[in-house]
Structure formats: C-alpha cells, structure tokens
Amino acid sequence: MCGISGILAFNQVGAFYMINLAKSLDCLAQRGPDARGTYIEDLYAVGHRRLSIIDTDSRSNQPMKDETGRYIISFNGEIFNFKSIKEKLENEGIAFHTNSDTEVLLKSYISKGPKAFEELVGFFAFTIFDTQEKELIVCRDRYGIKPLLYYQDEDKFLFASEMKSIMAYNVAKTIDKGSVLQYFQFNYVPPQHAIYEDVHKLTPGTYIKIKNKKVSHHTYYQLPLYTGASKAPSYENAVQEFKQLMEQSVVDRLVADVPLGSFLSGGLDSSIITGIASKHYDNLHTFSIGYEGLAVFDESEYALAAAKHFNTKHHVFQLSAKDFSDNVFKALDYIDEPFADSAMLPMYILSQKASAYLKVALSGDGADELLGGYNKHDAEVKFRSGNYPQTLLSMFHLFSPFLRESRNSKLGNLIRRLKKFDAIKNMNSTDRYYSMCLTTPPGILKNVFVPSFYKETLEQQERKREVVHHIREKTLDMNDVFRSDLFTVLPGDMLYKTDMMSMANGLEVRVPFLDHRLVDFLMKLPSSYKIDSERRKKIARDAFSDVLPDVIIKRKKKGFDVPVQDYLYKNEEIRNFLTSTLTSQFIEEQGLFNKDFAQSMVPSKRKSIQSDPHLWWAYFVFQYWYKKNIIDRSK
Numbered sequence: 001m002c003g004i005s006g007i008l009a010f011n012q013v014g015a016f017y018m019i020n021l022a023k024s025l026d027c028l029a030q031r032g033p034d035a036r037g038t039y040i041e042d043l044y045a046v047g048h049r050r051l052s053i054i055d056t057d058s059r060s061n062q063p064m065k066d067e068t069g070r071y072i073i074s075f076n077g078e079i080f081n082f083k084s085i086k087e088k089l090e091n092e093g094i095a096f097h098t099n100s101d102t103e104v105l106l107k108s109y110i111s112k113g114p115k116a117f118e119e120l121v122g123f124f125a126f127t128i129f130d131t132q133e134k135e136l137i138v139c140r141d142r143y144g145i146k147p148l149l150y151y152q153d154e155d156k157f158l159f160a161s162e163m164k165s166i167m168a169y170n171v172a173k174t175i176d177k178g179s180v181l182q183y184f185q186f187n188y189v190p191p192q193h194a195i196y197e198d199v200h201k202l203t204p205g206t207y208i209k210i211k212n213k214k215v216s217h218h219t220y221y222q223l224p225l226y227t228g229a230s231k232a233p234s235y236e237n238a239v240q241e242f243k244q245l246m247e248q249s250v251v252d253r254l255v256a257d258v259p260l261g262s263f264l265s266g267g268l269d270s271s272i273i274t275g276i277a278s279k280h281y282d283n284l285h286t287f288s289i290g291y292e293g294l295a296v297f298d299e300s301e302y303a304l305a306a307a308k309h310f311n312t313k314h315h316v317f318q319l320s321a322k323d324f325s326d327n328v329f330k331a332l333d334y335i336d337e338p339f340a341d342s343a344m345l346p347m348y349i350l351s352q353k354a355s356a357y358l359k360v361a362l363s364g365d366g367a368d369e370l371l372g373g374y375n376k377h378d379a380e381v382k383f384r385s386g387n388y389p390q391t392l393l394s395m396f397h398l399f400s401p402f403l404r405e406s407r408n409s410k411l412g413n414l415i416r417r418l419k420k421f422d423a424i425k426n427m428n429s430t431d432r433y434y435s436m437c438l439t440t441p442p443g444i445l446k447n448v449f450v451p452s453f454y455k456e457t458l459e460q461q462e463r464k465r466e467v468v469h470h471i472r473e474k475t476l477d478m479n480d481v482f483r484s485d486l487f488t489v490l491p492g493d494m495l496y497k498t499d500m501m502s503m504a505n506g507l508e509v510r511v512p513f514l515d516h517r518l519v520d521f522l523m524k525l526p527s528s529y530k531i532d533s534e535r536r537k538k539i540a541r542d543a544f545s546d547v548l549p550d551v552i553i554k555r556k557k558k559g560f561d562v563p564v565q566d567y568l569y570k571n572e573e574i575r576n577f578l579t580s581t582l583t584s585q586f587i588e589e590q591g592l593f594n595k596d597f598a599q600s601m602v603p604s605k606r607k608s609i610q611s612d613p614h615l616w617w618a619y620f621v622f623q624y625w626y627k628k629n630i631i632d633r634s635k
Helices: 012-026 082-091 101-119 163-167 177-186 235-252 268-280 300-310 321-334 344-354 367-371 375-385 390-402 410-424 429-437 458-468 479-487 489-503 516-523 538-543 550-554 564-568 572-580 584-590 595-600 613-634
Strands: 002-009 035-040 044-050 071-079 122-130 135-140 149-152 156-160 199-201 206-211 214-219 260-263 285-291 313-319 360-362 508-510
Touching: 002 012, 002 071, 002 122, 002 163, 012 035, 012 044, 012 156, 012 163, 044 071, 044 122, 071 101, 082 101, 101 122, 101 135, 149 163, 156 163, 177 458, 177 613, 235 268, 235 516, 235 538, 260 268, 260 344, 268 300, 268 360, 268 367, 268 538, 268 550, 285 300, 285 344, 300 313, 300 550, 313 344, 321 344, 321 489, 321 564, 321 572, 321 613, 344 489, 367 479, 367 489, 367 516, 367 538, 375 429, 410 429, 429 458, 479 489, 479 516, 489 508, 564 613, 572 613, 584 595
Parallel strands: 260 285, 260 360, 285 313, 360 508
Antiparallel strands: 002 044, 002 156, 035 044, 071 122, 122 135, 135 206, 149 156, 149 199, 206 214
16 A cells, blocks of 8 residues: 655646655655655656555565556555466566566556456556656546545646645645535535545546546446346345355455454444454454443444454454544544544544554445445435334424434434434435435534525535435435445545545555445345345345354444544643634634634533534534644645
C-alpha cells in the first residue's frame, strides 16, 4: 500500500508547478514510510511513497520503468491474482525482473492496453505514462477502495492519493458550497464531489486518458444489473457458491510478505472473515475494541467469543475518554476534507494499536451494502412489503412528541428509529431512500445556515438525483437500494474512513467482501436471498452456520457507534476550541452559519447535548477543518 502524486503539464506555465512535487509527497509520508521515489522529465513528474507488503526488495520501489524505459508506473494497491497473470505473460515470452505485482500490472498493460484492467483482482489506484506517445493513464479500482483525486485546468492535470497532496501544488482553495451542504446532510461529501471546486474524485471502475491536452474518461467495469429471479440459481446452490467465493476471496487476501491479522468486531462479517483466515493462516492475530463502563456501545464480548472459537491470538483494547482525547486531533489533522462519521475515531485508534503488531489487516467493509445489513435496509423491506404494524405505528405517532430519543440507551435508540420510521412511512421509494441516507433532515438544515447560503438550487436537485437515480418505484426487490449504497455510501463514507484512518498509521486494510467476483455474483441474485422481513444477510448466515458460534449467528446487527456524549462533548480541548476560536466575529466573517445555531453548538457544562449529537460533531469537525485549511493556511 502506498501513496502516489504527479503532474502532467500542458505548457510551461503548468510545468512551473512541478516544483511542488516534493512537498506533495511529504503529505503522503504516513501512507508510505518505507521508500520514496520520483520520476521527472520536461512536462511530467510523478512520485511514490511505498509501504512494502509484497516483494519488499528495493528493486520493486517506484516509480517503476519497464526495461525499455518507455513506460513509467506509480501504483497504490494490491493485485491478488498477479501470479496467474504473470504466468500467462511469461508463456507469451515476456520476461520479469522482480517478484512484485507492480511489474506484472505494468507489463500486462503494455501487452493488452486498458483491457488488462478487466482481469485484475484486487484494489488499486495507479498511473502509467507512455514517454514516447506522451500519454497518461489514470485508473481506479472497481468500488473505490483506494482513493484517487485529480485537478485539471488549462495548464495542467494533477493527481494524488489524498486531497492534501493535491492542494500542496498551490492550486486555488475555493470551497464548493454544494459539497458543504451535502456534508451536513450526510456527514461526508458524496464521492462524486469534493470540498473544493475543481478537485474531483475519480469514479470507481473508470480510467482517464490524457493525450495532446485532451482528457477523456472511460469505463472498464460496470456493476451487474439484477435481471430477474428466473435467471438466478436456487437458494441452496447460491449458498454453496457464495461460500466458495467468500473462501477464495479471503485466501487470496492472505498473500503478504509481512505480518497479517484481522479486525474482529464480533459481528457476522468480521467473524466469517476471521473464521476462514484462521484455517489458512497460522497464529492469526485478531483485534477489537471496547468501551470502559459503556455497555451499550461495547461489543468486545462477542469478539472474544469468536476469537476463542477460532483460536486466534486476540487483542482487546478497552477505550476510555482519555484514548479519545489523546487521538481526536491526530485523526482530524489527517483527514483533508470535512468528514463526520464519528466511527473514524475508534478506527484510527484500532489501526494505531494494531500497527504495532502487523502491516496488513482484513476487514468486513462492504458486507452491509451488499447483503442488507443496515437498519434502513430492514425498514425498506418492511415498507415495500407492507409488513409492518401500521396501527401500532399510528398510536406511536400520537405519543412520539413526548418520548425522548437517544443513542446512549437501547430504549432511546429504539424511539429514535421509530420516529424516523414514522416520519418516512408515507414517502415514495426515492424520497424515502434519500431521507434514510440523511443525518440532518432539511427542516433542521435550514436553521443551520444563513438564508443566503442555504437555498434550493438546480445544482442541489441534480445532486439529489445523483444519490437516488438507481432507486426504482413499485418493486419489492431491494437490489436497487444495494446498488445505490455501493455507489454512494460505500466509497463516500465507509471506504474513505477505513483507508484514511488505517493509512494514517501505516496499515493496509483488505476487504474480502469487495472481491469483484463475489460482488458480481451477489448483485445477480434476488434480494430475498440476502434479506427479508425476518432476517438480514441471510445467505451469509446460512453459508457459514456450521462454522460460526451460535452467539454470532443469532445476534442482531449493531453499528460501530461512538459515545459522542461521553467522550467528545465533554472533551475540554474541543470545548476550548469552540468557545475561544469560534467567536461571534469569526462566525460573522465566515458567512455560513446562522448565529443562533452557532451559539447552540458551543458546549455547556450540562450533562447532555441539547442539540443532535451528530449534528454537533459535524459542526465541530467542519469548523476545525475550516480553521486549519482555510484560515490558518491563508496567512
């Protein structure tokens, strides 16, 4: 796992920006602490930071040239089937000089062109430059597991693994207002956009070709469309095929020349991965976290049960308010656009602690989006089938104004979910899906910003269509919902969080559920194989019922929740930042937030947050990012 950065200049004005390559690479130091390299010619410069995982020999350092010197590759990721690709190429008479997947990728491209991308199994973001044709290829993996951003103007094309690396080229930092609004809607900027104007995230499953100043976008992978149950295998056969594909995916991801382990939350997904890995990897280390004195957030007992069942070397890290206090600003300093999924903090701490033992960890990311693991999936199944207690819900509607919702207790969280369920029960599928994606509803959002900033625009309507355009009306099948999640929630939130927080600690995380062979198979199955009104992740539970302990098979989904109230709202440093920095003058000059709203976000010494905890956290994260990246860096 690595970090890449580079520039293709269109003229001498653009070439002047090449002097910033070294500074841009400095920003990626934590992604690649093991080696650093550059390639520079008249109008092209590329750099690489390496985290050595496969073939740790220095001959595999990058940027890497082929033996003719014509092609230059800078690659971030892992190709798990590189040995089989290499064997085919060797049979065609192609010679290799390293044992790395990087050289295999480069020579596969030289042999086949962009068709080579279709056979890659793994996750990746890379660039290949043809020094003879002066042509640049910029490519990203199928689901956005690895990040790749770019910036383009009339003088140059920039690319990098992280936003901070792009901004190190001293390009304009103009905040994208639409992205600010979406950030407060979703707690993240959706993957089609970025917090700055003119900065873009390369769409997963696509590549860009640049030649003679012409920039063209191409798709090499498309998510399969579900075409009907008549073409699907029987449920029993699907269960067996799912199990085989899952086993193959995990085994493929055990290849490494450095220590490897597994994140183990105690949920179904990570337990399946750990169970398979423990059969094929001796003395597997597993890692989980808990929360001291906060049982409602703590899953560590389930992780311990799974670890004992699979006989792994298990490590439990019990987190306290001090752990959060010690790490919250480290995590916030690493993200380079506002991101308010509070689960980033335990992910950062878990990655930090696990990195003391290993360089590679397996994770269950992607399973919820593929198999219907979220509460919103359960709710949508009930809505589409009509299988929910409508009379009881009508009675709840009468009393709901008097019931207090909270994420800090089981009862309070149930009330919160019922209120949300009640609010959207009469919407159509499109509006309902959009509402379930929101963390801040429109009625509240209008009070967050000054009127001149928050107003309905054609751009906002188009951005909403981007989120919901896969949703279909009048269908019982849920594959349209899973498809939307795979395009939006997964790359925008879940994968971004895992990549940034793990790479901040020099740790590579691999995600077996996102092997494209497995994803393609699942997306062609009826959603009823994955979720119904009684069970979520059906096919996964049935496939591994003979492998997992009963306590894991039978337990309900629990999100990676964070005690915002106990660990963050009461944090003295956060309180000092909000009270001392975000003065009335600051808010007025910023010109974004309603003064009454901004005042309500300042913590008091009361025991509970008076506003929504997640809105409070999103506001703090944005203001911390804004001061660091807009105010401080403009001085």
